[in-house]
Amino acid sequence: MNGQAAHIGLAALADVDALASLETRLFFTDRCSRRSFRHLIRRQAVIVLRGSDAGAILGYAILLTRRNSGKMRLYSFGIVEEARRQGLATILLHRLEQMARTAGKHTLTLEVGDGNLAALSFYRRHGFIQYGFRLHYYEDGGHAILMKKPLAEVPEP
Numbered sequence: 001m002n003g004q005a006a007h008i009g010l011a012a013l014a015d016v017d018a019l020a021s022l023e024t025r026l027f028f029t030d031r032c033s034r035r036s037f038r039h040l041i042r043r044q045a046v047i048v049l050r051g052s053d054a055g056a057i058l059g060y061a062i063l064l065t066r067r068n069s070g071k072m073r074l075y076s077f078g079i080v081e082e083a084r085r086q087g088l089a090t091i092l093l094h095r096l097e098q099m100a101r102t103a104g105k106h107t108l109t110l111e112v113g114d115g116n117l118a119a120l121s122f123y124r125r126h127g128f129i130q131y132g133f134r135l136h137y138y139e140d141g142g143h144a145i146l147m148k149k150p151l152a153e154v155p156e157p
């Protein structure tokens, strides 16, 4: 799948059920509830990636920010299993970086489970570096690696 085949945009309240079911497929702990999704969608913090027909959600991200901070936090991020290793997460991440730059942010931060080798490999490949570690960070007792990526200026074409 290439960039033109993917539609990326803000989630709508009508997406809550699909997002909640995606969340149970992607994560075993610290899942986002329907109520939280509704709240985050109203704050325009949930970004969804759909396939070429702009139908089913193939991936999503939650981006959090505070007004007086130069950082943006990638709070959640994932692609449905059957659509992985096709570059979709890369397309979504590039768009999120663009959104963060447009919002005047200089750094993206995230937390990732220390045993989540696929995600660690993905984030390292995309320039994230570890800056911390949190013991028993997750509800199931799992540890988190804290990562960040400085957002370089992209020159005008």
Ligand SMILES: CC(C)(COP(=O)(O)OP(=O)(O)OC[C@H]1O[C@@H](n2cnc3c(N)ncnc32)[C@H](O)[C@@H]1OP(=O)(O)O)[C@@H](O)C(=O)NCCC(=O)NCCS
Binding pocket: 026, 076, 077, 078, 079, 080, 083, 084, 085, 086, 087, 088, 089, 090, 091, 110, 111, 112, 113, 116, 117, 118, 119, 121, 122, 125
């Ligand atoms: C991590 C995740 C988002 C990657 O999505 P994706 O669409 O497969 O990623 P892309 O196709 O854009 O990039 C693939 C690259 O990421 C890395 N990668 C992805 N999955 C990997 C795996 N299982 N093992 C090793 N490297 C992996 C590789 O560098 C890979 O490149 P390659 O296919 O040329 O080897 C996806 O595996 C996922 O949704 N996982 C479950 C949810 C999750 O853990 N989210 C992160 C929470 S912090």
